[in-house]
Amino acid sequence: MTVGTARWMPLVALGAAQFLVVLDTSVMNVSISQLVADFATDVTTIQRVITVYTMIMAAFLLTGGAIGDAMGRRRIFATGLVIYGIGSLLTALAPTVGVLTLGWSIIEGLGGALVLPALAALVGGNYAAGRERALAYGVVGALAGAGIAVGPLLGGWVTTYLSWRLVFAGEVVLVALILVGLRWVDDAPLEGPRPRLDLVGAALSALGIALVVLGVLQSTTWGWLRPRDPSLSLLGFAPTLFVVAAGLVVLTLLRTWVRHREAVGRDPLIRWSLTAVPPLRAALWCLLAQNLVLLGLFFSIPLYLQVVLGLDAFQTGLRLLPISATMLITALAAPRLAGVLAPRQAVRLGFGILFVAILWLLASVEPQLDDVGFAGATALLGIGMGLLAAQLGNIAQSSVGEDDRGAAGGLQYTAQNLGSSLGTAFVGSVLIAALGAAVTRGISDDPRVSADLAGQTGVAISGGLDFVPLAQAEAALTASGVPPDQAVAVVESYAEAQLQALRAGMLAAAAVALASLLATAALPAVTPPREPRNVTTPA
Template sequence: MMMTTGRSRLAPLGALGAAQFLVVLDTSVMNVSISQLVADFQTDVTTIQRVITVYTMVMAAFLLTGGTIGDVLGRRRTFAAGLVVYGIGSLITAVAPTVGVLTLGWSIIEGLGGALVLPALAALVGGNYAAGKERTFAYGVVGALAGAGIAVGPLLGGWVTTYLSWRLVFAGEVVLVLLILVGLRWVRDAPLSGPRPRLDVVGAALSVLGVALVVLGVLQSTTWGWLRPRDPQVALLGFAPTLFVVAAGLVVLALLRSWVRYREASGRHPLFRWSLTAVPPLRAALWCLLAQNLVLLGLFFSIPLYLQVVLGLNAFETGLRLLPISATMLATALAAPRLAGLLAPRQAVRLGLGILVVAILWLLATVEPELDDAAFAGATALLGVGMGLLAAQLGNIAQSSVGEDDRGAAGGLQYTAQNLGSSLGTAFVGSVLIAALGGAASRGVEGDPRIPADLADRVGVAVSGGLDFIPVGQAEAALTRAGVPPEQTAAVVEAYAEAQLQALRAGLLAVAAIALASLVVTGALPSATPRRERPGDVAPV
């Protein structure tokens, strides 16, 4: 790599990191703007949640194809094209007059733009920064900015939605896209060493369909249920359609595996080389990336429930209390390269996972009817430290495990794993919370002598049909409208409030268990500290 100054070394990272932040920001902004979107478009919550689901599904489904398109057209060109597509989608979203136009602009066009941007971004980081501490630093910053986008989104979205308009977020994204395109002048391409391949159309179609079905099934599990259908009208053979849809996706992905291996064996360019999945460091990094995003999105699903539904904080107040995660995650990722001479990637990842477990258990201890701000801030700050250590390592491990020509495919696999983890995190923790909420509510009602047997039976029927997390005041109002006497209403509400806390603790325990179990796959991660840069390379400051 040629001699670089501090300014020119950081300039590509500014453009690439901003793109990562931009793509991740959208989902967290929309999640806190649901109520306003319902009002603006005169629709219901289910419709807006479906719009959010389609965005996640489109991006996840096209990531592998996006990585291959980067190999075909060139990574820098694909990155730029993806940004243009993303900017067009943001502009349409900002002026959308109907839910249909919102779905077109945000869910479909922005999702497709993100699927082109992210794999090319991963390859360009590797192509612009030398192996060792410099590349670890770059991937750490990009990974930390992804987490920062998730954490800052509720704060930014909550403030803009509350005091201005959610549309301004997407108008601002158009401006940011233009600035990133200007910054591309400092980003070098990461070309293939051999001839550019042709797109494997059959493989692309199978990957899109297979991943879309898996992600759709997982995301809809909270609406459909896993086994018992939450809505009898969508039952299939008496069961929820979730497992049928996921199974269909897995069958299509099995066909993709056979097709890709056939293309590879016959000497034709496949969508990606299946043999990449047999590279131990890459495979371990993909599993850890999936687990990291499962934990992160699981936490960002359960923590806002506690802050907003249980404690009654608004979106802006919730975002403020999530800021420690962003701050410490970014700071840790920036500082992590200085530890590279002391900690091998395997040790750093294990330390990060261990810190996550401790932080989640600490956070669990703060789940009480009254918020201990100091303890909560300490726990969330520690969460950011653990996430920062992972962010500083996993992207670099994934990209450094393959050669230059496979970086686009590795980027597609990397971000597909992350999106699957995000989808699984929300669905998994949501399922745990709902199941724990129902069980705790049933036990609380049945064991309270203030609640007569007939009312306990009625509550039991409601629980069997599936409970949702709603504010205690809303539950109290529903019981009052149903004619339940005040003293019995108070008893049921008390049991429901305690059940909410128990369910949140169960969800956090489940997330901690995932982080702990992830240690099993870390044995395949690199055990040697990164090599020093070659003469002429400049270590990050």
């Protein structure tokens, strides 16, 4: 093996771990229909399972970063991989939704919370600052995007022709291979004494983030202002805003506690002063927005392709392949454009492309799939995501010193997974709310539907409405004794409402992409100077 080849071997192991951790969500998204059938449940339940996975990671990533700083990043990276492998095995064998949630959402989520902050620090510790490190973070970001985008194709093929469980069984094997590859990865030790873990700060961060995500997630069941279930009313309102507000209060307490720990000279969960570093803060907001948009779309698009159009998981994966290809190519090519595009320009261009791509995608949501238009929109979407993936991780890590890499990694992946959680929850909430409103409006305006049936349907919708295939909706109406002519009218209204709801969800994602441009002002406006490459010994 040549010295040059050996130089990049750590990136193979670290990049594989990044790919692994983000692969799951995309596999789950494309397998929604099969999971609903296998566990005899509904789309909303699977949405919760998906969101809890990213919520657990978001809630514990700051703690994971602190544990890595206290006990050694390489050691905690390996420990997190073992926990992740155990969760993958349990997921592959899961007989019920409860066990699926335990294995995938909780155990794998906790493993990922240990792996990701350590991974960010290890990349920075194994590659010298400058172009080499930028390329390394670009590759890791590209592999993260590839995991999200390749997952539908891989998971779709396995789900359609074999079983989604084999994906998680394969992850156990991949974990073992990554552990073997750790022999090439040098540790990234702190220069000073190792800090002691701030248990109170860890509890506050986990609770605060979990409450915020839980509130947004449950909005589809509780409602935002008016309670869907009167028994859950708080002062006449739905619990959603109260739970979100409670989470924000806990996070405010976290800030106060961390500042107190710093003032008395004790190790805080994270140095709050890091959040005052303008490039890091801007990168974190952009990472949150990027993942909110991406995971929101990766929840909406499979619903359109599978539930509305009736495609299977593999056909869905094929339709999403352009995202994977263009994202990977763009993320790898972007560091070579450093002389042309500064980080701020690249990120702004990325969000601008995302906005245009989503509008194009939104226009493609019709009863019949426009394959050419859909492929063009998803390919453009991948280009925008690739530009962001190539820049944001490197900006976050390059904004801090060596000792703060683990903490910055915790913040970085917290922002990403919080965005992923909110993306699935927020876009799902908009989608379900729009579905209910569109169905109610369509039925009340249709003269074929009696006033009595319209009233009964309105009451049923106020208690919650799910996104199901038209055949299933028609069967439910027939079983309820609805006259055939009225059942046809209701199904037609429901079909149109599904398309309107999907457009509303995608429009919400486009709005986030456009608003994210406001967060880019503090990003570096000048490309950092190149430093000499060290190809003989790791940094």
